[in-house]
Amino acid sequence: MNDTMYISEMLKFQFGSKIFCSDGEGGLLTHVIIDPETRNLTHIGVKQGRLFGKSSYLAFDCVISASEAGITLGVKRSDAAAQNQMPQGAVITHKCVVEHAESAATGTLLLIAAHPTSGKLAYIVVHELRSGQDTLLQESSITKLALDKISISVSEETLRSLPVYKPDAVLQQEVESALFDFTPLHIDLKAITVRVSDSVLYLDGNIFSALRSDIMLDRVSGVSGLADIKNRVVADDALAADLALALGQDARTRDLPIGVYPRLGVVRLSGAVHNGQQKAAAGEIAGNYAGVRSITNDLIVDPQATLLNVMSAPEGGETKDVIPGKYVRHTH
DSSP, X not given: OXXXXXXXXXXEEETTOEEEETTEEEEEEEEEEEOTTTOBEEEEEEESSSSSXXXXXXXXXGEEEEETTEEEESSOHHXXXXXXXXXXXXXXXXXXXXXXXXXXXXXXXXXXXXXXXXXXXXXXXXXXXXXXXXXXXXXXXXXXXXXXXXXXXXXHHHHHHSOBOOOHHHHHHHHHHHHHTSGGGHHHHTTEEEEEETTEEEEEEEESOHHHHHHHHHHHHTSTTOSEEEEEEEEHHHHHHHHHHXXXXXXXXXXXXXXXXXXXXXXXXXXXXXXXXXXXXXXXXXXXXXXXOEEEEEEEEOTTOSXXXXXXXXXXXXXXXXXXXXXXXXXX
16 A cells, blocks of 8 residues: 555545435535544544434445545445444544644644545644644644544644645636746647646646746746646647657658648648658648647648658748758747
8 A cells, every 4th residue: 555645646535525425415524433543544424414414424435535526425325324323433523623742733624635445544634733724744743543633743843844735726726827927828828728636736738848838837836735746738849859750750751851830739741742641641640649739731742742842931831941851840
């Protein structure tokens, strides 16, 4: 078992989250029961109805998924309601106090993250342990689990350096602001998808250059609370070089001087080929290449051509530049 997984890979239990049974909505999360010896989450408590509904206690094995969006169970509502006996263990609710032994500072428990297969406690998120912040703490910092009380022990210096936890919606807004506030990136943003899920930032799409990609990554790296950044954005200059190499290595297009002109992932092929099969093959290679959003195949078919056009105007048309035997990489 990997105990160092990101919180994005854990099951996340937040009090008040909606419970979804296999046949519909089944209540709200009110309790989490943890074995104080093994630190494994053994049961969750579910309340049917908001005010006077009964509580039931379901084994961890019933949990299929758990995130900020809610908790999905693999049981029907009727079966869930029948499990009403309180199990043994440390009972944790939204009233749980988290106490820092070194400073006597206290906060309230906001969220529990557990390993998806074993239920092993991995992280907790504490509200107001540091003023005005939600703090992410690893299980190793917990010294004691009891009824609605968790004791932790970390140095003051470590406590100050611990990552801030923020909900996905807040992180999404902060990431978008960090990118939009940098004016030179505005033209690139139309081709980029920004998504925060379980504290991990996913960047997908296309950007004009590797330099701009580095700038973008630097901007979002300053957003506190992100557990990880998955940068899958493809830069036009890298795409032009890699696609030109792919065309040069394919037997159908080898030795054909084909110009590759990407613009935020929209690739224009320019030059001349000897037959329609070569033109179609170049379009197929480019169209299936990772990072290409669409292609404009401006290759000219000329069976009599002895010198093939390599460079052409960025927006189409022929040119007098004729340099046989070379591939052209160009971005603009």
